[in-house]
Amino acid sequence: MSVLVDESTRLCVAGITGREGSFHTLNNRRYGTNVVGGVTPGKGGQDVEGIPVFDSWADAMAEAQPNTAMIFVPPRFAADAILEAATAGVALVIAITEGIPAHDELRVYNTLKRDHPGTRLIGPNCPGILSPGKTNVGIIPASFFEQGNVGVVSRSGTLTYQIGNEIARAGFGCSSIVGIGGDPVPGSSFVDVLELFEADDDTELVVLSGEIGGSAEEEAAEYIAENMSKPVVAYIAGFTAPAGKQMGHAGAIVSGSSGTAAAKAQALEAKGVRVGRTPTEAAAIAVEVLGGASVGA
């Protein structure tokens, strides 16, 4: 098993005819992902290397029955694309798009909760989800990961590659790598994904990679203490980030005294979660807990 995406995934892509959209869709298909269609208004009837393009999510649903949507459209169209996919009945929407206005994200989050409780949103501003050996939806470079029993959930893309790669070099693999994104209002939180990993038979340990801003890591700490039987190892980025400065991700900003890396690490450690001070150390702790030889920290 794995979480969210696997051999049963039927993927349809909003923005498949764009440069980035087509490149990554074809990359995903090469990996083995079952891509059943794409949506670009006005381009219905065309195809992208054999993948049929539909005018709307309703058409895509009627013709190709996707269960997973990937959103690759520009920020100003992304909110509507997510809601259209949900309205058509797609159960999992993975939004890669970066730069969506926070108010749009708020509207999407609350509309999904009220009108489409059956749809789960991952992202936006995320690298997607990879279940090694099975399916890849998004932009995660699959070659850095091996198949295995470590679940990874992260707010950052490249940091995930760094940690996942160190785990792979130590001879371990991952069940699924889930990027939840670096925006202020993500569709799914650490807690949502931890719950999935806890229930997944193939996952023995979870690596959580967080960063400054918000309180998602603190909420994860509470959840872990009360609900997780599996070990969780964490890494937090941004110890040296000054308050009030946005560090790249729209969600990565320390406001006042809340959202600091030190507070997050402390909250996790207070609940018994081991926190690596560097990505290398976090990977080493994970490997040690799994019973492997500890790599140099």
Place this chain on the structure above:
Amino acid sequence: MDLLEYQGKQLFARHGLKVSSGKAVTTVEDALVAADEVGYPVVVKAQVLIGGRGKAGGVKLAANESEAREHAANILGMDIKGHTVRTVWIEHASDIASEYYASVLLDRSAKQPLVIFSVEGGVDIEEVAERTPEKLIRHHVDSLAGLSHAEGAQIAREGGADADIVDGVADALVALYEVWLEEDATLAEINPLIVTPEREVKALDSKVSLDGNALYRHPENQGLSDKENEDPLERRAKEEGLQFVKLDGDIGILGNGAGLVMSTLDVVAGAGGSPANFLDAGGGSNAETIKQAVDLILANEAVRAVLVNIFAGITRCDEVALGLIAAFGEIKPSVPFVVRLDGTNDVEGRRLLSEAALPNVHSAKTMNEAAEMVVALAAGRPVGAAA
């Protein structure tokens, strides 16, 4: 994007919030003209994006022209915690019966807008939250429904606003919510929200942050913020589309992906170094982006060594290497570089770099090794000793 007080007040006025009439000026002469227009007594207020203006002497009451002249002359050009005052806001002084507090912000945890109201305004609201939390009303709004007048009145009553101005406070809260919603703000705050002896409810100050990602639908807001006090390097980065934050140290940092760059800053600090900047060249950055990034980092004269830390996913290491080679061809840096390339096309990238044999460029295998090397180089130590 944070707005200056007067810019926020102009947004407030546009949405029907009462503010005192005033004028933003940049010279003493214009300040006197403005004071005549709005009528004495006036308040002369420094316009900078930093708290503690009052304590620093940046907010003064003037009863007549000679006082206005003195205060404007003192405040214009004043340095408040590193921010030079270039603009003062002149407004008619208000009589104050009570000082309240009101704000609307995005509560990331609840994933809803949060209205905060207190009758204990005019002071640091975090102090109120700590000392008398019962005097702070926190009310989540259903973002799909919006804030109704009745809800606003209920917040005002719960907070203990005087009965005769509950309606006035509710109007102000609804207008503030409208500012937050329609201007794509992440924070809209009034401290203090005053009640005058004539029982008028007015915003005496403003703190507004707008969402940069939503500026495309607010062309009228694009020229706002404190342009003059912006760091020139940060302004240039913005124009070039690079995610750059200037820091106080001497080690330039270039990486890809916000998380990895934040992590690189931490690892460098952990190795005893002090980063000079945060620079995320972004996913899929090409040779040209890398060249611009190197140029920007070296424009900071404090930089004594540079660390390039790339874990390439959609970025390609060979592109990064070509960018570095091009940058060295044009800029000829005088400081040492440490380069760590990992991920997509890393072998090719490292080969290109080693063949180019760039002067004073050191290659590192891991992030930790790279950090130790760059810290040694910045301190003038030979590499190898620390690694």
